[in-house]
Amino acid sequence: MHLHDFWFLLIAVLWIGYFFLEGFDFGIGVLTKVLAKDRKERRVLINTIGPVWDGNEVWLLSAGGATFAAFPDWYATLFSGFYLPLLLILVCLIVRGVAFEYRQKRPEERWQRNWEHAIFWCSLLPAFLWGVAFGNIVRGVPIGPDKNYTGTVLDLLNPYALLGGVVTLVLFTFHGAVFAALKTAGDIRIRARRLATVLGLATAVLALVFLIWTQVHTGNVRSLAAMIVAVVALVAALGMNRLGREGWAFALSGVTIAAAVAMLFLALFPNVMPSSTNPEWSLTAANAASSPYTLKIMTWVAVIMTPLVMAYQAWTYWVFRKRIGTQHIPDPATH
Known part of the structure; x- marks a missing residue:
């Protein structure tokens, strides 16, 4: 294997890790407005990812840094052509991080509600925009002979990429609902499991259309195998969720994300950005x-x-493995 092929593989692994971990992060952020009934339940959901959300973003930094160092032309073309959506993602990630830290700095309901709005929208938009970005990478974008992007922002808003954005948004929200069922206790856990079933069924329909479209457009035998794994894992995740096996359901929803992202990279290789x-x-x-x-x-x-970073992050998840519920949250008037 050539070193450039190895680094293509490693970057794919970094993106898989990022979407696996940040996927349920984004999902929890969306669920603060969809699943939570009151401030206490929103606090419960936020606390499920409180100790780990910033560590999850290390995978994004690693993927971006690896792309910059290993494939500078890819990095330059990608970030110049996708400047606006990537800037929106960056702004959302910054505001989202500030919202997590500042929400509890003051007890006023309006203050906390405004930061909760920021958490919701700054989780929803990146979850959608990442799908749009990767959809365009796989589909191909206008690139000239000098390796420069020659299109406009409107070229990125095509049906295939927009469907990819909807798929990642729904899939990440499903992943977040399964994680919420795994990490919470009481009534919110039951409602998270029920919502995960609905979201999982919606994901199955949308993802199947998107993955088949990808396979027909630019797929191969390897990407077909990954697609089958993704579909089987999603069906199994739905089954485990229905049986109340939240740990298995979460692992399988993660496998769904990993296999779906792997399929995109397998369909893309040996290209990193096809020219339309x-x-x-x-x-x-x-x-x-x-x-x-x-x-x-x-x-x-x-x-x-890499092994050191993975070991440290695994230890962090182990330390904060226990469930939390509204009984662990103080009354809003006292904090």
Whole structure:
């Protein structure tokens, strides 16, 4: 395996990890307005991800940094062509992080309600925009012979990419509902499980259309195998959720996300950004990569640091593994 192929694979793994972890993060943020009935329940949902949400975003930083170092042409074309949606995502992630920290700084209901609005919208928009972005990457965008993006923002708003955005939004919300059922106690746990069933069925319909469309448009045998895994895992997650096996349901919804993202990367390879203008102008893992020496140094760093980061994050989840409920939340008038 060439080093540029290895780094394509590693970047795919980083994006899979990011969407697996940040997926339920975004889902919980959306559920603060959909599932929670009052301030206490919103606090319960926020507290389920309170200790881990910032660690989940390390995967995004790693994926972006790895793309910048391993595939500078990919990084430059992607961030110049997708400037507006990526800027919106960045702003949302910043505001969302501030909202988590500032919501409880003052006890006034209006203050907390405004930050809760920010959590909701800054979770919903990135969940949708990431699907739009990856849909366009797989579909192909206008790229010229000089590797520069030649389209406009309107070129990104095509039916395939917009469907991808809806799929990631619903899938992440389903993932978040399963996580909420796993991490909460009492009535909110029961309602989260019921809502997960509805969201899972909606995800199954939308995702199946999107994945079949992807397979027909640019798929291969490997992407077909990943699609089958994603569909089977989603059906199994729905079954486990219905049986009240929240741990299994969460693991399987995570497998669904992992397999679906893997399918996109498998359908994309060896391209990293196909050109819809001329296939010969597409960016590939070979022509967009850094020098072999740079990739070699990066590989040694990744081999040493990646296991350490994963071990630390696994330990964090283990420490904060217990369920929480409204009984653990003080009365709003006292905090």
